[in-house]
Amino acid sequence: MKLVDLRSDTVTKPTTAMRRAMAEAEVGDDVYGEDPTVNRLQERAAELFGKEAALFVPSGTMGNQICVKLHTRPGTEIILEERSHIFNYEMGAAAAFSGVTCRPVRGEDGLLNWNLIAPAIHHSAPYYVTPTSLVALENSHNMAGGAVLPLSVINDICQHAHALGLPTHLDGARIFNAALALNTTVAEIARPFDSVMFCLSKGLGAPVGSMIVGTKDFIKEAVSVRKMLGGGMRQVGVLATAGMLALEESPKLLAEDHANAKRLATGLAELPGVKIDPERVQTNIAIFDIAATGISTAQMAAELKTRGVLANGINAREMRMVTHYDVSREEIKQTIKITKEILGR
Ligand SMILES: Cc1ncc(COP(=O)(O)O)c(C=O)c1O
Numbered sequence: 001m002k003l004v005d006l007r008s009d010t011v012t013k014p015t016t017a018m019r020r021a022m023a024e025a026e027v028g029d030d031v032y033g034e035d036p037t038v039n040r041l042q043e044r045a046a047e048l049f050g051k052e053a054a055l056f057v058p059s060g061t062m063g064n065q066i067c068v069k070l071h072t073r074p075g076t077e078i079i080l081e082e083r084s085h086i087f088n089y090e091m092g093a094a095a096a097f098s099g100v101t102c103r104p105v106r107g108e109d110g111l112l113n114w115n116l117i118a119p120a121i122h123h124s125a126p127y128y129v130t131p132t133s134l135v136a137l138e139n140s141h142n143m144a145g146g147a148v149l150p151l152s153v154i155n156d157i158c159q160h161a162h163a164l165g166l167p168t169h170l171d172g173a174r175i176f177n178a179a180l181a182l183n184t185t186v187a188e189i190a191r192p193f194d195s196v197m198f199c200l201s202k203g204l205g206a207p208v209g210s211m212i213v214g215t216k217d218f219i220k221e222a223v224s225v226r227k228m229l230g231g232g233m234r235q236v237g238v239l240a241t242a243g244m245l246a247l248e249e250s251p252k253l254l255a256e257d258h259a260n261a262k263r264l265a266t267g268l269a270e271l272p273g274v275k276i277d278p279e280r281v282q283t284n285i286a287i288f289d290i291a292a293t294g295i296s297t298a299q300m301a302a303e304l305k306t307r308g309v310l311a312n313g314i315n316a317r318e319m320r321m322v323t324h325y326d327v328s329r330e331e332i333k334q335t336i337k338i339t340k341e342i343l344g345r
Helices: 016-024 036-049 060-071 093-098 114-120 151-163 175-182 186-190 216-228 237-248 250-269 297-306 329-344
Strands: 053-057 077-081 101-105 132-138 168-172 195-199 210-214 285-289 318-322
Touching: 016 237, 036 053, 036 186, 036 210, 036 237, 053 060, 053 216, 053 237, 060 093, 060 132, 060 168, 060 195, 060 210, 060 216, 093 101, 101 114, 114 151, 132 151, 151 168, 151 186, 168 175, 168 186, 175 186, 175 195, 175 250, 186 195, 210 216, 237 250, 250 285, 250 318, 250 329, 297 318, 297 329
Parallel strands: 077 101, 077 132, 132 168, 168 195
Antiparallel strands: 053 210, 195 210, 285 318
């Protein structure tokens, strides 16, 4: 039985075209800057994002942490959203590797704006107050149900931060989903940020890899920090070639993922005790509250699994389902039916 895997968009398998390209990739030693496929991917990413340069890194976490390291100095703090990936799911790397603390700010439905951020910033504060060194946003916001920060809000936050001399970083793991939801380009979202990290290995389907984009000087330093973290790779064109297909081809498929997430949310919203507002499902992530059903999230995940659907509880109340190109419209229907059956027992 084929499992319907809605745990994450990271579970996507490389396409046939990616596997073929990997077998035939032209490669060289990328630590010497001699892998032509990696170089092409980096040039193309920089072009697409409207930045001077780009760097291929093994993971989103490494990409984010390289940027944190370069923007900050030890003994300072980063402002981020309470449910953000950098704060919650990167093993305290900002503290362990860059010596910075995180100041989480709760967004409205996960979305920050300057009014929420401003009071948390320590700028020109007395010398004994931990100074802010970076503002980091996440778009789309994974744990806020794939919520999307509008361009006007992004621009406003970055403008205010820059006016205070603070750099801005975007965790754009799913920036292509955000761009689709906002009906804009990734370059337009990336424009006000000093650095952006985005993932090739999530909804875009590459087996491995993320990228960071920024100025030439920033990326030059990022190469050294990547090496420090053990992220200097050799004939990595075999991965970059899949990344290139992810970059060029996969964004076209995301509309179907968004439509499927919306269908899923609409179906789930009709089930007794399930709380989700389909209007708020803007991208490929549906987070729904099942506390009122009397079934725990662990139980729900287990019951779904016995019926061939994989999904995770993210806390005691909420389940998360993520759509991607390996899940069809029919399987979404099936998932709603199965969830209904579990709740109807
Ligand atoms: C928003 C966000 N940022 C960063 C990452 C980290 O990516 P990776 O798993 O490649 O380290 C993830 C992974 O799920 C994510 O959802």
